[in-house]
Amino acid sequence: MNNKEHKPRREVSYHAVVMGGSAGGFKAFIAILSSLPKDYALPILLVQHLHHNDDGMFSRHLSNALKIPVIEPYDKQTIEPGIVYTAPADYHMLVEMNKTIALSTDEKVNWSRPSIDVLFESAALCYGNRVIGIILSGASADGTVGMGAIKTAGGLTMAQDPNSSAYPVMPQAAIDAGVVDYILTAEKIGNKLMALGQKSNQHQ
Amino acid sequence: MDQNEHLKPQIQTMEIDLLLEAIFRRYGYDFRSYARASIDRRVRNFLSSSGCDSVSEMIPKVIHDRAFFSRLARNFSIAVTEMFRDPMVYRAVREKVVPMLKTWPHVKIWHAGCATGEEVHSLAIVLKEEGLYDRSTIYATDFNDDALDRAREGIYETAKFQDATRNYQQAGGKRSFSEYYHAMYNAAAMDSSLRTRVVFSTHNLASDSVFGEMHLVFCRNVLIYFNRDLQNRALNLFTESLIHGGFLCLGTKESLRFTDVKDTFDVVDKKSRIYKKRRPSNE
Ligand SMILES: C[S@@+](CC[C@H](N)C(=O)[O-])C[C@H]1O[C@@H](n2cnc3c(N)ncnc32)[C@H](O)[C@@H]1O
Numbered sequence: 002m003n004n005k006e007h008k009p010r011r012e013v014s015y016h017a018v019v020m021g022g023s024a025g026g027f028k029a030f031i032a033i034l035s036s037l038p039k040d041y042a043l044p045i046l047l048v049q050h051l052h053h054n055d056d057g058m059f060s061r062h063l064s065n066a067l068k069i070p071v072i073e074p075y076d077k078q079t080i081e082p083g084i085v086y087t088a089p090a091d092y093h094m095l096v097e098m099n100k101t102i103a104l105s106t107d108e109k110v111n112w113s114r115p116s117i118d119v120l121f122e123s124a125a126l127c128y129g130n131r132v133i134g135i136i137l138s139g140a141s142a143d144g145t146v147g148m149g150a151i152k153t154a155g156g157l158t159m160a161q162d163p164n165s166s167a168y169p170v171m172p173q174a175a176i177d178a179g180v181v182d183y184i185l186t187a188e189k190i191g192n193k194l195m196a197l198g199q200k201s202n203q204h205q
Numbered sequence: 206m207d208q209n210e211h212l213k214p215q216i217q218t219m220e221i222d223l224l225l226e227a228i229f230r231r232y233g234y235d236f237r238s239y240a241r242a243s244i245d246r247r248v249r250n251f252l253s254s255s256g257c258d259s260v261s262e263m264i265p266k267v268i269h270d271r272a273f274f275s276r277l278a279r280n281f282s283i284a285v286t287e288m289f290r291d292p293m294v295y296r297a298v299r300e301k302v303v304p305m306l307k308t309w310p311h312v313k314i315w316h317a318g319c320a321t322g323e324e325v326h327s328l329a330i331v332l333k334e335e336g337l338y339d340r341s342t343i344y345a346t347d348f349n350d351d352a353l354d355r356a357r358e359g360i361y362e363t364a365k366f367q368d369a370t371r372n373y374q375q376a377g378g379k380r381s382f383s384e385y386y387h388a389m390y391n392a393a394a395m396d397s398s399l400r401t402r403v404v405f406s407t408h409n410l411a412s413d414s415v416f417g418e419m420h421l422v423f424c425r426n427v428l429i430y431f432n433r434d435l436q437n438r439a440l441n442l443f444t445e446s447l448i449h450g451g452f453l454c455l456g457t458k459e460s461l462r463f464t465d466v467k468d469t470f471d472v473v474d475k476k477s478r479i480y481k482k483r484r485p486s487n488e
Pocket residue numbers: 106107282283284285286287290317318319320321324346347348349352408409410411424425426427430456
């Protein structure tokens with residue numbers, strides 16, 4: 002039998018992945034991203050809630066654990082496939098229509114800077130139905146609005162299964178809001194990204 | 206769901222283009238060259254509190270109602286700032302910039318985009334402790350007059366002082382931070398001596414020009430709100446204003462890479478984004 006419920010629009014190839022995590026996010030990011038190869042076909046933009054004194058530490062730790070290159074971008078940097086961009090502590094990270102990164106020191110959103118909503122909403126505007134949004138472990142409700150924006154734009158949304166999340170609040174909030182296409186463990190999200198990345202490659 | 210739902214973002218982008226054009230034509234404030242993603246966010250935020258149903262509806266109001274425009278403009282120049290934000294920057298200023306500044310008899314500093322003045326007071330403290338304050342003048346500018354008024358008062362909510370104290374110490378502070386302010390009822394006033402060498406004035410980096418020769422230009426977390434063209438405009442002003450050997454200090458995520466003036470400056474401290482204007486090689 003064909004399960005149509007969660008099927009996104011057919012034949013869509015994706016242009017970017019955005020991810021958000023908070024408490025318990027680091028482990029989930031590793032579980033998802035460690036399977037991706039150096040030459041993964043999509044850019045990945047990621048917000049993890051950080052202490053404002055982080056000073057690039059999160060990014061370096063992630064980089065040490067992954068094959069795919071990880072960088073903390075500077076303002077106006079061009080977004081390229083196969084690179085993970087992590088939002089710097091104390092800055093919001095947004096995507097501009099011309100596929101460059103914009104940083105901002107505007108006030109906190111959901112008590113957070115960087116905020117997941119800020120990234121996701123700008124990505125929905127820039128990539129429309131070509132973006133994949135993923136919300137992971139956390140004890141915050143940041144990200145739900147952004148996941149909604151991606152869903153409305155026709156993009157694909159995934160949440161880490163709350164039962165397998167160290168902190169279920171954040172993925173659960175998005176699920177409760179009805180804006181999640183797939184609820185999966187971190188490992189399965191990794192597999193899915195792998196498959197979707199390959200498909201995007203063929204279509205380009 | 207409305208079948209045109211997916212067109213909404215594109216339509217709103219177009220509406221925002223028209224809004225920014227209206228603001229420019231009517232009031233001369235040019236937000237068309239600002240980094241767009243943040244502007245979009247701010248317009249959408251403002252929309253939900255404006256009583257309008259769409260961005261288009263805001264346009265006639267902006268054109269005919271100056272108070273409405275002022276409210277919106279205040280939204281475009283969110284003056285979020287902190288005392289001794291990025292303490293290592295002030296440490297680098299002490300160690301790498303101050304020794305050079307000391308070689309000049311009088312030091313002129315342009316603090317562009319000073320917002321509500323927290324950074325101005327921080328810089329004044331550094332200059333004081335380094336024995337340079339009395340022969341310095343700080344020109345502190347912003348295009349947001351409300352923010353400048355607050356900077357002139359130098360009164361900040363008490364909640365800010367805990368972080369400020371820690372930052373001050375990490376920035377290489379030589380005294381006790383409490384010597385620089387007077388606690389009041391749930392706010393504190395920065396010592397007025399920290400403003401005697403400061404001239405606050407309105408200046409728009411998008412439309413105004415250079416007003417003097419400077420030894421140091423301090424402009425942090427302002428350029429990130431501009432697109433490349435406007436960034437280059439502002440950087441050209443700074444370059445024109447600086448003497449040879451003068452210093453430029455940007456925000457820690459801002460960079461001269463990929464700008465018009467990258468070859469005009471040498472890096473003094475990479476992490477703190479401190480640059481020095483080159484002397485012309487043919488001199
Ligand atoms: C985020 S604040 C930075 C404050 C402070 N320098 C800091 O880093 O903490 C940005 C400031 O830039 C000012 N600004 C924005 N556009 C400007 C322009 N065209 N000319 C002058 N100031 C501008 C805003 O009013 C605001 O006060």
